[in-house]
Amino acid sequence: MGDILATEQFEFIAKKGLGRAHNAIAHSMAAFGDSLYVGATSPSTAGEDTLPRIMAYNLKTREWTTVYEPELIETTERASVPDVQFVGVESKVTDRLKSRTPEDFMAREFGFRSMLVFKGKSDKAPCLYVATLSRTGGTILRSEDGKTFEIVGEPGFGNDEVLSFRGLTAFKDKVFVAPVGTITNEYIDRNLAPEARIYVSTDPASGKWQDACEIGFGEDGNRAIFSLAATKNYVYAGTGNPVTGMELWRTDAKGKAPYKWEKVLAFGGFRYAQNFATAAMAEFNGALYVGGGITGFGYDKAHDIGPAAAELIRVHDDGSWDLIFGEARFTPDGLKIPLSAMGPGLDDPFNSIVWSMCEHDGVFYIGTHNWEPVEALNKGREIIGGYQLWASKDGEEWEMILSDGCGNPASTGIRTLCSTSIGLAVGTSNHANLMQFLARIKRSKNAFDGSHTGFEVLIGHDPD
Amino acid sequence: MPEPLFLLSAPRSFSSVTGSILGQHPQTYGLPELNLFLGDTLGEAWNALGHVLPLGHDGILRTIAELVEGKQTEETIVSARQWTIKNAHWPTRKVFDFIQEAVGDKILVEKSPSLTLMPNALERMYSNFPQASFLHLVRHPRATGKSVLELHKNYGKRTGGRTLLDPEQLWLRCNQNAADFGATLPTGQYMRIKGEWLMTDPYTYLPQIAQWLDIDDGPDAIEEMLHPENSPYACVGPEGAPYGNDPNFLKNPNLDRERMQKISEPRLDDAIDWRPGEHFTRPVVKLANQFGYQ
Numbered sequence: 001m002g003d004i005l006a007t008e009q010f011e012f013i014a015k016k017g018l019g020r021a022h023n024a025i026a027h028s029m030a031a032f033g034d035s036l037y038v039g040a041t042s043p044s045t046a047g048e049d050t051l052p053r054i055m056a057y058n059l060k061t062r063e064w065t066t067v068y069e070p071e072l073i074e075t076t077e078r079a080s081v082p083d084v085q086f087v088g089v090e091s092k093v094t095d096r097l098k099s100r101t102p103e104d105f106m107a108r109e110f111g112f113r114s115m116l117v118f119k120g121k122s123d124k125a126p127c128l129y130v131a132t133l134s135r136t137g138g139t140i141l142r143s144e145d146g147k148t149f150e151i152v153g154e155p156g157f158g159n160d161e162v163l164s165f166r167g168l169t170a171f172k173d174k175v176f177v178a179p180v181g182t183i184t185n186e187y188i189d190r191n192l193a194p195e196a197r198i199y200v201s202t203d204p205a206s207g208k209w210q211d212a213c214e215i216g217f218g219e220d221g222n223r224a225i226f227s228l229a230a231t232k233n234y235v236y237a238g239t240g241n242p243v244t245g246m247e248l249w250r251t252d253a254k255g256k257a258p259y260k261w262e263k264v265l266a267f268g269g270f271r272y273a274q275n276f277a278t279a280a281m282a283e284f285n286g287a288l289y290v291g292g293g294i295t296g297f298g299y300d301k302a303h304d305i306g307p308a309a310a311e312l313i314r315v316h317d318d319g320s321w322d323l324i325f326g327e328a329r330f331t332p333d334g335l336k337i338p339l340s341a342m343g344p345g346l347d348d349p350f351n352s353i354v355w356s357m358c359e360h361d362g363v364f365y366i367g368t369h370n371w372e373p374v375e376a377l378n379k380g381r382e383i384i385g386g387y388q389l390w391a392s393k394d395g396e397e398w399e400m401i402l403s404d405g406c407g408n409p410a411s412t413g414i415r416t417l418c419s420t421s422i423g424l425a426v427g428t429s430n431h432a433n434l435m436q437f438l439a440r441i442k443r444s445k446n447a448f449d450g451s452h453t454g455f456e457v458l459i460g461h462d463p464d
Numbered sequence: 465m466p467e468p469l470f471l472l473s474a475p476r477s478f479s480s481v482t483g484s485i486l487g488q489h490p491q492t493y494g495l496p497e498l499n500l501f502l503g504d505t506l507g508e509a510w511n512a513l514g515h516v517l518p519l520g521h522d523g524i525l526r527t528i529a530e531l532v533e534g535k536q537t538e539e540t541i542v543s544a545r546q547w548t549i550k551n552a553h554w555p556t557r558k559v560f561d562f563i564q565e566a567v568g569d570k571i572l573v574e575k576s577p578s579l580t581l582m583p584n585a586l587e588r589m590y591s592n593f594p595q596a597s598f599l600h601l602v603r604h605p606r607a608t609g610k611s612v613l614e615l616h617k618n619y620g621k622r623t624g625g626r627t628l629l630d631p632e633q634l635w636l637r638c639n640q641n642a643a644d645f646g647a648t649l650p651t652g653q654y655m656r657i658k659g660e661w662l663m664t665d666p667y668t669y670l671p672q673i674a675q676w677l678d679i680d681d682g683p684d685a686i687e688e689m690l691h692p693e694n695s696p697y698a699c700v701g702p703e704g705a706p707y708g709n710d711p712n713f714l715k716n717p718n719l720d721r722e723r724m725q726k727i728s729e730p731r732l733d734d735a736i737d738w739r740p741g742e743h744f745t746r747p748v749v750k751l752a753n754q755f756g757y758q
Binding site: 243274327330332337338 | 669675754758
């Protein structure tokens, strides 16, 4: 086991969206071949300089290359539909968007939500699979060489109202994935899919997928599958449930799909809707860590949930669970006192999502989404805050490594983490455009300019 | 001396039975409703009670009679009343310290639902006891509201027949104040429990509460807790101070386990029983959801 990476071991390898301010989110990452691949999402695409990209960072030469850009297709009415999270909240923003003259063309994809290196039945060697965000229906891309990509399978696996897929997860000889988000001619919901499904395939290159579970595990409240992760013995699926709180299910995936699933957690771990959804999950030291979260800036407008900060829960192979940080409580499963001695959000009420997790060199890292800068703008205060990176050697004692968006408060979240051969990669999410707009309407002295925009990637370098 | 445990709850949330159960643990001492944090001194609290809750004096009178005179009779209640007049200038904390001294090395368990109506009373409680434990006891708003109206129907005259805050708003105000107060405390100092859980499954939740308070969670201690009738305050008191707890509980303090196990949680989405055709407001539903009610 290595030491926890120190703050000074981190350096930026990408800033300002690598030249594209609209590339706001390093949405997915994977180490494939000699490179770190980054899927950069552009929440709004209007013109070629806004297109999302898949970028490769050669870990030896330390150079970036664009390996994939979407095709431009004729604009449809789906290009400017309102976002359910902003309805009635940022009406001035949405009004402004609506008043824009639509471009003639739009990008077929506007982002890349999940990546996985996997060798399926038809693959001669491990391939890079990438889940796209698309207003014409999310797809899966496949690449053998990391340079050329092909779409495998139908948009939305046959339902073009599926915005995207997330949680590409390998388990034994299978890959699992869940649809995420809905796009129709009336609205876009970036989180809740038309149906809470999980798909499984042993051969994703063929584009053939099967249902891995009953829709929503048979429960109406499970509006979406938010996370998938595998441990040695199980595939776990975490739901978003605005009615009773997130649920966690697992299967050993034996036999034919759809598999038999077992409910491990319900009622948001008895924090109910305040644990609206699982947001990130990963195995560490044989246990599954489940990070929770509320969509939006700590408050889910669509379901009137929050504000509340996120929790971290640890689930053991025998189904028992611990609260790592969060709200101490009595439960049917026993007294749950946070083992870290920290409350929700690692004692920071603005850490609304545990957004990413990764083991690197025997140390477990988690990245947060922190909305304090938005709150500061709204309240006319000095803008502070931004993402945080925390680390632990045992999953219980935590140390903050990076904070305040590393000096850029518009960097509100660590969207993805990836262990590479040279260190830990940290990919961020950026809200400079929104904050610039808020600063203007709030007449804030704080100004956001080009230096604050675009995703960033840092590497926490391993000692030589 | 140990730090006290304060129960925070809206009225009619199982607080009398819960306070008495928790107060029967060998390492605790259960008190009736003292309502002391309505003022900075005993006199202030006493006077404030006259406006808010005419029956609210009974708890302090019974406590003083029990602890000073060793029994609760009409005579000792008169003495207790004289004691409160004499010591009306005592700061609230001094009154608690006096009670603690008399009780000895046991955790005082106190509950005064009226305090949750007033955030400043909760702040006063905290400033007097910044290390205390706070247990927020909740009950479904529908059941709470029905119980409030039932009690008012039966005992309204004794309370002066004042117009009640709508039970729904009473539930919201008390529970929101308690939850907001709890959110300001360090992790673990404030905990919340559904009264329905505690009533239907005490063997699951009483040990957890004991663990939280760091007191014996063994079966013997839990068994003692299940006999609230053994509390000196779990009966109708002398005429000068008959209550200090829910009158129904005082008339029948023995736990009816069979009945308790049948306690269920009604639904939130049905029409409100006391306002036919209307439904709970969104703030009530949201807070109730947060507590785990559907």
